[in-house]
Each structure stands twice: as structure tokens, then as C-alpha cells.
Amino acid sequence: MTDHDELARVSATQQAAIAVVEAHAAHNYHPLPVVVAEASGASVIDIDGKRYLDCLAAYSAVNFGHSNPDLVRVAKEQLDRVTLTSRAFHSAALGPFAEALARLAGKDMILPMNTGAEAVESGIKVARKWGYEVKGVASGEANIIVAEGNFHGRTTTIISFSDDPEARGNFGPYTPGFRSVPYGDASAIEAAIDENTVAVLLEPIQGEAGVGIPPADYLPRVRELTRQRNVLFIADEIQSGLGRTGATFQCDNVGVVPDLYLLGKALGGGIVPVSAVVGNTDVLGVLQPGQHGSTFGGNPLAAAVGKAVVEVLETGEMQERARRLGARLDVGLRAFLGKGVTEVRCAGLWAGIDIDPDVATAREVCTNLLQRGILAKDTHGQTIRLAPPLVITEEELEWAIAQFGEALGDFV
Template identity: 60%
Template sequence: MKDGLASVSDATRVELNRADEHSAHNYAPLPVVIESGAGSWVKGIDGVDYLDVLAGYSALNFGHAHPSLLRVAREQLGRLTLTSRAFQHDRFASFCEDLGRLCRKEAVLPMNTGAEAVETALKLARKWGYEVKKVPADRAEVITCTGNFHGRTIALVGFSSDPDAYTGFGPYPPGFRSVRYGDAEALESAITDDTVAVLFEPIQGEAGVLVPPDGYLAAVRDICTRHGILMIADEIQSGLGRTGDTFACDHEDVTPDVYVLGKALGGGLMPVSAVVADWSVMKVIRPGQHGSTFGGNPLACAVGSEVVRMLETGEYQQRSRELGDYLHGMLSQLPVDHVSEVRGRGLWAGVQLADGMPSARVVCERLLARRVLAKDAHEGTIRIAPPLVIERDELTWAVEQLAGALAG
């Protein structure tokens, strides 16, 4: 951190050093300290305005401080914020009904973070496997994909293929096997009598915004149906408008058995996540078998219902489609000696740097100097995922700054 502070303001340097001294070093943030935000822009404590094209890894699909979300949150803050699930509150049923309607599912299990939601889905799948599929006790298996990122709990990093995620944290829980992402034949070959579910991302974000081959999602759906196992789609990053449809699975008219949602479900205001399924699956969870003190709290439910209302207009999905086409068109014109590939869908892109280019981290630092906030995905990919409220001219300016940063 300290090596990258030469060009930052004194105020920024002080805050970064304080954080470095007093907080765990589990992140290596870019050398900027943000104090406020509105729409697609944030302001640093140095007084500089920055265009945010990361959007909190898709948690800020609706931008910073969206007026509708702030209004709902403020109203709820003055009424009721927490009861725990020991008692019912007046926003809970509406949220579950609203989110279930958006997902075309019958039952919702609210949690807080994305990792919690994935863990919940895994517990649900195992319980379903034992009670419905009749897999022998303690033998349930879940198939995952190489390159996945589902969170950082012990179970989730145990089937990660990223050494930074899993090295030094074992031993790991058994019951998982991984196959190559995008390879439907490998997936089907890995299924055994003990398989209860397939957990996958319709687009892999942390891996560099990897889009699977056309037909892969439909093939996964067919395989799961034929083998009587659950299709679990982790749409934490890809869902809720990011890719130009409500869910990334919608691009192949596929409906999974279980949705795992988070990030944008909290409107960028607070952590809200959920597992959504039909009662044929959700019925296996009974009182005392899973829970969360803050999961489904009144404030979360109020914000989550407003997120659903905003998505049901279709405005944000349309913006993502149209502006995404524009974004990808511009990115595809970047020089081939700078960029070897552009991947993604909607307002989500992975810009793969060509051989011989500086690391993605270095390019993101150059972008920071040009007042654009982006983030690297591993060493060679720059992630672009702006808020869905971004304007066309702002996208143009961002790509112009990227071209300048690539040129040095």
C-alpha cells in the first residue's frame, strides 16, 4: 500500500496509512478514500470526483444514493429496523412475496451476505437430497465449476480453484467435486447416485467475466432435470439487471431450481441476500434448522421490495441491454496490441490485456489518476461493471480514459 502513495493527497495518505495500521490486510485497495456518492459518481476526501465503473461488484446496480431507495430506507429507519425472526414484522411477507414473484418461485429464505446465501443453498440441497432424493446419510455431493467464486467461507473456498482463496485454510468439508466451467459433457460425466445439485455462476465474475458457450445454461438445465438433481444458479453478481435481463439465466430461457441472490438486492444500502425456490425444495427446511438474526430484517425487506419494484418496470434491464451494446462496441475497438479479448454481457465486461501489457492492477491505478474507478480480476483482466444508471456520455468518457491508461 505505502509504495503506491506518492501521488495521492496528504489527506488521502493519512487515511490510507491509518487503515493500514489498524485494519486487517485482507484487501489491497486502490489508493483513494471516498466520502460521498450520487449516481455513477463518487467524491474522494481529496475533493476529486471519480466515475465508478465497478459499482461495488454489482451491489450498486442502481448507483449511489438512489432517491427511491433512500426514501424507503429513511421511512423504515424511523419505524422499525430489527425484530429478529423470533417475531414477525410487517415488511417480511411483502418482501418474500415480491421477490418470489420476480423469480417466478414460491418460497424465499432471506439472509444477509452472498456467501451466507450460497451456504444456505448448499444446506438446502443436501437436506433435499436426503429427504426427497433419498441419498444415503452423509453422502450427498454437489458439483461445482473450476474458476468459481461463491464466497470466502471455509466450505466455499474448499472448492475454489484460486490458490489465494484456499491456501492455508484447510482442512475443508467433503462432498464437492469440480468440473470444467462451460463443459456440459464433463458435468454430466461427474454425476453419481449421490449427486444432489449443481452449483454454478451463469457468468463467472471473479474469474474475469467469463461467459459460457451458447447453449450451456440450457444443457445444464436438461442434465439436472434428467438426473433428478437441483440446478442452483448463483446470480449474486449476474442477476437483477446486470446482464440486460433480470437474470443471466433468462438469456437462454432457463429457470433454475434455486436462485441465489445478493449484492444489488440491497440496493447498495445494506447487505441483503436470499435463496429462492419452489416449495418442493424449500419444504425440507424446518424451524431451528437454519436462521439468521439479521436475515429478513424490516429495513432489508423494505429496501429489497423497492429493488423488486424498480426491476419490474424493465427500465434497468433495458438500459443494461442498450448501453451494454454500446459499451462492448467501444471496447471492441481498443487496439489489439493492448486488449486481446473483451468478454461479458450487458453492462458487464472483462477486458483481457494483451501479452506484454502491464498488469491489470497497474492499468487500474492509471485509471484512478484519470478519475475512473475500476478493478482488476486476477493479473490480466480489468472488470467494467458500471451502475445501470450510468449515462451514454459517461460510458464514452470512461472508455476514452481506459484507452489512455492502456497507452500509458
């Protein structure tokens, strides 16, 4: 199905709105043809007034629902007080946020930033500085071990250790200092560690790769290896964390505590960009004034919303919903195995569904879902990701599963 065919399915009003975007915004995304105007809970409404069930949740940035009333109330109250001071001064909102998030993660302190990619970049800088000043690695010799199939963002440093040709191609020269090994293979990490290794950076579940779930003993083995070899373990929980997989962090599900958590997306409640590196003083304490910074990082508006997000998670309700509804999602999707679906991977309310290439592409199925009032997104050609807001109801989830079957049935 071509872009022209997709556009032919939407109204003239939406076609005109899409044309303006295509004319004046860089083409660094390939969105499905829908123009969202309003949103609430697990639903969005397009500019024609049609309602859709959002099963992407802005790549898990909207875990707690669109326009979550508790989070919006906090944001509106803060808007009337102060939104930005820069870190040149203290703000009344930052301290309570930092304390609450550190407590939630069981750590001492946080480094507040804005986007997930900034959190990853900051984690890399902290790990290198720790390596030189604490571990004693020779200047300029630090290396960090990463996994094949990773997605940690698209900044120049991060794409330097990506193996995605679209993210990496023609953006060199690339930043050195990274060693890539197969994901899910702890023995490969063990073999790659040397005296200059300062960190192992991993996604507990690889989201962009199609919700790739490693063997159950993988992260525990990595944690033990990094302890033994005096190497930091950095867990990128930007997509997998904050309730998505049925726990506060995916690391909790496998009994692992990393040295550093990288958080983002849902930390801003779908309202403002908020990210953070969370760790203990013996690691984050290597940063001194002037060595790292961000004008907007930890701003009062972000801090107020971030603290409210922590309060939502402290009750455990969202984590329990993700576990309970995720189990139903898993069962429902597995009914389509052998009927146009070749594999299903579920972790809480997060699913990767591989579409049989002899049946359809993942985007074609997503386009059919769009026609049936479901927003979902494809990745790597044949995989559909589902990640609805954790506030989705049981009835909405059952309807989404049924609509997936009908959308797939058009091709089978």
C-alpha cells in the first residue's frame, strides 16, 4: 500500500492538514494518516471528530492516560507560579521531585534532564567520568558495552553504536568508545569486558526492536558480572519503566538493581518532556558544577509534573493494572498465531506482534487498524507494537483485540 493509497482513505480536511506538515516540517517521521485534535484517557479524537483507541501511548510517554486529571491539575497550578528559573537558582519544585524519584528508585540522587536521549548521553558521560576518577581507567581509554539491536535515541553519540542503518547511515564520523555484542547473551558481555570497560548499557526489553524480551537469567547474570568486574550496569528504562511492564521498573521483574536508571517518556506524564539519570552518590557524585548542565533540565514545571507521576506510581495501582490487563492481552494475541501472526512477545501492557510477511506488512495491518479506530505503529517492517495507556479499560482492551483480528483477517 502506497502513501497515496493511505491518504485516499482519509477526509479532504485531514489530507489538507497533512499536506501542510509535509510541506513545512522535516520528513524525519513517516506517520500514519490521522491528525489528532483532542485526547482523554486511552482515546484520541481527530480533526473530523472520529474517536480512536490509542494503543501506542506516544511510545509509552502517555502511560497514565491523555490529559490525566491529576497530572493536568498539577501542571496548571505550576503554570500560575513559575515555569523556568534555570539551574542558576534553586526552585521550590525541584527538591521534592528529586527526593521522591530517588526514593521510588531506591537511590540517593537524580540528574534531571529533558528528553530520553539526553538521559542516555548524560549516563554515558557519568560512566566515563566515574571510570577515570574512581575506577582509574587511563585517560581517553574508557569503553562501554552495548547490545546489538539497541535503541537509545538518535543523537550523534548514540547512533554511533546503533546497528540500524536508517538511524546511523551517513551521519558519521562516529563517536568511538563502544563495543556491541549480541542482545541476550551474557557470555558475550563477559568476553567483551576488559580493564578499560566502565559500563554495560542495556535496555531491559528492547522496545524499538519489536519488544525483544531477553532470557530470564540475562539481566541477573549481567548484574553479577558487572559487580565482579567493577563495571557500572546502566539500565535504559525509558520505555520499559514506570509501570509499563507490570512493575515500577522492568528490572524489578527479574530481581535486578542497576547502578544507574535512565528514565524519560512517562516521567513527564505526556505533558512535558522530563528525563533523569537516577543513581547513588558514589556514581552521580562525580559531577561537579560546570561539568554538565541543561537550561530546562529540572525546571519547576517539569519537576512538579514529575513528582505527581511518582505519586501515581507509589500507589502500585498502575503496575497492577499493567500486570492484570497485560495477561489478557497476551492470551488474546496468541489466538492469532498461525493465522497471520508468527510470534507474540508480551511484557505487561506492551506487545510485539510479528506479522507473517506472506500475509501483509505490519504497516498495512496498522493502516487497517486505523480504519477500525485503533492507533498502533509498525517497526522494522513486520512487527506491530501495542502499548496502550495503562488506564485502558478491560472493555476497551477486549475491543482492541477483536479489532486486531478483523484488521488481520482482511489479509488472511
